């Protein structure tokens with residue numbers, strides 16, 4: 001299990017973020033928030049997919065006013081995403097569970113005070129969301145488009161809240177560039193106690209977003225950095241949650257579900273391994289318990305892998321072995337192996 005960086009625990013609705021809380025998964029709706037029906041439908045789809053916290057865009061008052069109706073229909077905690085207009089933040093703060101706003105961008109000190117007061121009254125946190133594409137002009141001029149600029153921007157917004165004695169804060173430092181994202185989170189981590197929301201922004205479509213997010217979030221999570229995560233994927237909803245869960249699982253942040261080790265196949269193969277692995281993957285989807293299984297195309301590496309797996313198959317020519325904890329429990333013809341293997345998995 002990874003050793004997490006100690007952070008302050010805050011609450012977004014009933015979901016704890018930071019401290020010893022599990023790393024939560026976030027996503028964002030893409031409907032117009034004022035379209036209550038579509039937004040509720042998307043939030044419920046995300047909930048069903050395993051999302052913990054959902055963010056909705058609130059670009060104008062019609063969207064802010066719709067939040068009350070939306071909250072009545074859903075049980076996932078909602079973060080209202082607001083830029084610049086403090087009146088939207090005040091309206092949203094009446095009903096949502098967290099406000100995403102950068103205090104330095106909303107104008108006078110009085111306005112910041114009002115937003116902080118509204119959040120304090122309802123005991124809801126503020127997420128400071130630094131994005132490399134919209135840094136403050138002076139900071140960008142001084143440091144250029146760098147991770148240093150992102151960190152300076154975060155510190156600037158954090159100080160504005162701290163000066164008003166507000167510390168229910170979480171912070172994100174997103175860039176579309178993987179390296180800059182990682183550098184920024186690493187640099188800020190020792191400087192503030194607040195939980196981090198991890199993400200690579202504008203990460204692209206499924207393939208590119210998965211690769212970029214796996215590299216950036218994987219590196220950070222393995223260092224113990226990160227308290228809540230979002231994978232931004234163009235045009236996907238449930239997939240964001242699926243990829244997030246896989247990243248948490250393979251970085252060791254959560255232990256759940258079946259981890260399938262299967263060989264890539266090569267010229268030694270004598271069976272249709274691709275078909276077998278696909279069938280196994282499909283039939284093991286429902287299992288939540290953490291389990292390692294290996295499905296290997298020949299004996300070259302199969303015995304070694306089987307020793308580390310809970311249940312394994314080693315295919316040969318027309319037949320193969322089923323192994324449990326490295327011990328052979330059956331030698332069967334090829335067409336009987338998958339069923340027997342799955343029987344052994346179910347016993348766990």
Ligand code: SF4
Pocket residue numbers: 263264265266267268269296297298299300301302
């Ligand atoms: S386990 Fe066998 S079939 Fe699979 S890649 Fe290795 S050598 Fe090739």
